[in-house]
Amino acid sequence: MTTSREKLLLLMDAALKAADPAIQIPRNLPAKPKGKTIVIGAGKASANMAHAFEQAWEGEISGLVVTRYGHAVACDKIEIVEASHPVPDAAGQKAAERILEIVTSAGPDDLVVCMISGGGSALLALPGPGLTLGDKQTINKALLHSGATISEMNCVRKHLSAIKGGRLALASAPARMVTYLVSDVPGDDPAIIASGPTVSDPTTGQDALDIIRRYRIELPPAASELLSNPAHETIKPGDPCFAGHETVMLSRPQDSLEAAAKTARELGLNPVILGDAIEGESREVAIVHAGIAQQVAHHGQPAPKPCVLLSGGETTVTVRAKGGRGGRNSEFLLSLLIQFRDQSGFSALAIDTDGIDGSEDNAGAIIDPTSWGKAIAAGVDLREFLAHNDAYSAFAKIDDLLITGPTLTNVNDFRAILIE
Numbered sequence: 056m057t058t059s060r061e062k063l064l065l066l067m068d069a070a071l072k073a074a075d076p077a078i079q080i081p082r083n084l085p086a087k088p089k090g091k092t093i094v095i096g097a098g099k100a101s102a103n104m105a106h107a108f109e110q111a112w113e114g115e116i117s118g119l120v121v122t123r124y125g126h127a128v129a130c131d132k133i134e135i136v137e138a139s140h141p142v143p144d145a146a147g148q149k150a151a152e153r154i155l156e157i158v159t160s161a162g163p164d165d166l167v168v169c170m171i172s173g174g175g176s177a178l179l180a181l182p183g184p185g186l187t188l189g190d191k192q193t194i195n196k197a198l199l200h201s202g203a204t205i206s207e208m209n210c211v212r213k214h215l216s217a218i219k220g221g222r223l224a225l226a227s228a229p230a231r232m233v234t235y236l237v238s239d240v241p242g243d244d245p246a247i248i249a250s251g252p253t254v255s256d257p258t259t260g261q262d263a264l265d266i267i268r269r270y271r272i273e274l275p276p277a278a279s280e281l282l283s284n285p286a287h288e289t290i291k292p293g294d295p296c297f298a299g300h301e302t303v304m305l306s307r308p309q310d311s312l313e314a315a316a317k318t319a320r321e322l323g324l325n326p327v328i329l330g331d332a333i334e335g336e337s338r339e340v341a342i343v344h345a346g347i348a349q350q351v352a353h354h355g356q357p358a359p360k361p362c363v364l365l366s367g368g369e370t371t372v373t374v375r376a377k378g379g380r381g382g383r384n385s386e387f388l389l390s391l392l393i394q395f396r397d398q399s400g401f402s403a404l405a406i407d408t409d410g411i412d413g414s415e416d417n418a419g420a421i422i423d424p425t426s427w428g429k430a431i432a433a434g435v436d437l438r439e440f441l442a443h444n445d446a447y448s449a450f451a452k453i454d455d456l457l458i459t460g461p462t463l464t465n466v467n468d469f470r471a472i473l474i475e
Contacts, residue, residue, distance in 0.1 A: 059402035059423050059473050062322055066315040066363065066471045067404060073314035074408055074464040076100055076172070076237050076305040077107035083303050084111060085233045088166035093230075094118030094133050095154045095223075096170025097178040098249055099409045100237045102128040102135045103463035104170040104305070108235075109133055119157055120170055121150035121178045123411075126461045141414065142195050143180030148188050151181035151218050158223065161230035169223070169232060173239025173409065173465040175249025176209055181218040183287055185277040191215065194278060201270040202373035204334050205240050206247050213250040213289055214263040214282055221290030221297075223252035228296040237306045239409075239467040241332030241368045245302050255297055256289035307331070308367035308466045311408065315365050315471065324473070325358040326365055327351075333368035333468075337383045338390035338441065340370050344472060345394035351474045352400060360400070364472040372444060379444030382413025384468055385456075388420045389446040391472070393437050397427040403472040406457055409465040413447075418459040420450040429453040 057065075094105055095118050102122040109116060109130050118133045123140040138147030161167055182191050194215065198208045213220035224232060232253060240247045245254045260282040267274055267282075274282075281287055290296065308331040316326035329347065333340060344364065351362045370383045381389075384405040395401045406412065406419035430437050430453050440449035450456045 057322065059475065060421060062324070063402060063404045063421060063471050063473060065322065066318055067406060067469065069318040070311035070315045070469045071408060071462050071464065073311045074306045074466040076104045076235070076464060079305040080104060080107040080235065081111040083305070085166065085168065085301065087114060088164060088231060090162060090164030092116045092166045092168065093157060093161055094120065094168045094170065095158060096120040097175035098170065098172030098237065099123050099126050099140070099174040099465040100172035100463055101170040101175070102126060104172065104235055104237070105133045105135065106130050108168060108170070119150065119154055121147060123174055123178065126463060128463065138178050138180070140174045140177040141199055142192050143177045143188065145188060147178045147180035151179045155181070155218060155223070155226050158227040158230070161227055163229040165230040167227045167230045167232045169234040169253050171234055171249045171252065172237035173249065173467065175252065176212045176219065179218050179249070179252060181216060183215050183217050183281050185281055186215060190275045190278055194272070194274065197272045200374040201272060202336065202371045203266065203270050204371060205369045207266045209247050209250040210258050211263045211266055213256060214260050215278055216250065219250035219252045220256045221251060221254055221294070224254065224300060225290050225294070225296045231299055233301045233303065236302060236304050237465055238304060238308065239369070239465045241334055243304060243307050253300070254302065255292040255294060257292060258289065260284065260288060306464060306466055311466050311469060312365050312367055319363045323361065325362040327358050327362060329364055329366040331367040333366050333370065335370055337370040337372050337387040341387045341390035342394060344470070345391055348401060348472050348474050361475045366470045367466070367468050369467045374444050376443040380415055381445060381447035382407060382415065384412045384419035385417065385446035385450060386441070386444065387470065388422060389437060389441050389449055392422050392426055393441065397424060399424050400475050401472070403470070404457060405468065405470045408462060408467060408469050410459045410462040415447050416458060417447065417456040419457050420446070420455050421457045422455055426453060426455055
């Protein structure tokens with residue numbers, strides 16, 4: 056008999072397999088150019104994407120792709136380098152500088168293939184005029200702790216960059232460009248994924264300033280000046296540099312949810328997809344999910360049990376205390392466990408599909424009706440750990456962390472709540 060935990064892990068595996076961009080790239084190869092083929096890119100899935108393209112491509116190829124430390128996949132002809140995420144470092148800055156140099160040499164007969172996935176904003180760390188890497192690091196840390204959504208964070212990031220917000224496409228012109236995308240953002244907007252280095256951007260520096268003020272983030276003077284400078288606007292729709300540019304969406308959060316739903320039916324479960332673009336405070340989103348699960352358990356709505364609630368998107372964590380460990384998915388699940396307590400019939404997992412929840416070594420966590428009792432036996436006050444944004448430590452103490460290692464893809468959060 057398949058246990059609740061085994062069922063949840065099967066759903067997770069289906070979701071991750073559907074998100075693997077390496078499966079889709081050979082089916083979506085561009086026409087060969089008269090000139091050379093250059094592969095560039097950035098993101099947690101970019102090395103995996105580059106490897107798949109290199110294996111499928113017939114002909115000469117070269118290029119440079121930057122991915123997160125620990126997420127590299129070796130290629131024969133495309134150079135893979137690693138850099139820091141979520142806070143950028145000098146390795147990411149150097150990689151961005153080199154990528155700009157490479158594409159600037161491309162001519163009208165050449166093809167530039169760009170591999171973009173979540174994480175690219177931090178990995179392509181090229182500060183705008185007057186900014187330092189230290190400035191970017193300070194702003195990034197403030198955004199990550201503020202509770203801002205991914206679209207808000209990336210709006211600010213692109214307006215402080217010398218490569219994002221369409222500027223990489225501008226540098227590549229007049230070469231033909233194809234961008235492969237793995238979406239990690241609600242709505243799958245290419246302009247938001249990795250801050251849209253190769254696509255047009257409708258936002259303005261004033262939009263970025265409004266976000267900064269909304270979250271009361273203190274900017275270095277040079278950053279304030281740059282956001283107020285109309286000469287440093289991102290590249291707008293209709294710019295000639297986008298002529299003939301093709302974008303190919305390889306993987307989306309919705310694809311993973313549908314794959315998990317298919318597996319759920321095979322397991323005899325009634326799947327309900329709540330949404331692929333759910334945002335909000337992780338602990339609050341968990342309370343809403345718990346309420347829906349209770350409705351299933353007590354009233355058979357929106358589906359009778361055995362049922363699994365599936366959702367994606369990107370929640371946020373407003374850091375309230377120093378020293379806590381854990382990402383948004385672990386915090387979601389800790390809040391959910393507090394709602395369920397020791398009630399029978401409820402199990403759940405929540406992961407970041409790249410395999411790293413926040414900056415720890417876990418993808419997320421997994422719970423079942425034994426989790427509450429384990430916490431009591433271990434003397435773990437779950438509410439206290441939640442108050443200190445310390446979900447990682449709480450789940451480590453009760454052995455409910457979920458560690459997958461890097462998955463080489465990234466379609467954001469995957470949550471599954473099983474009601475039996």
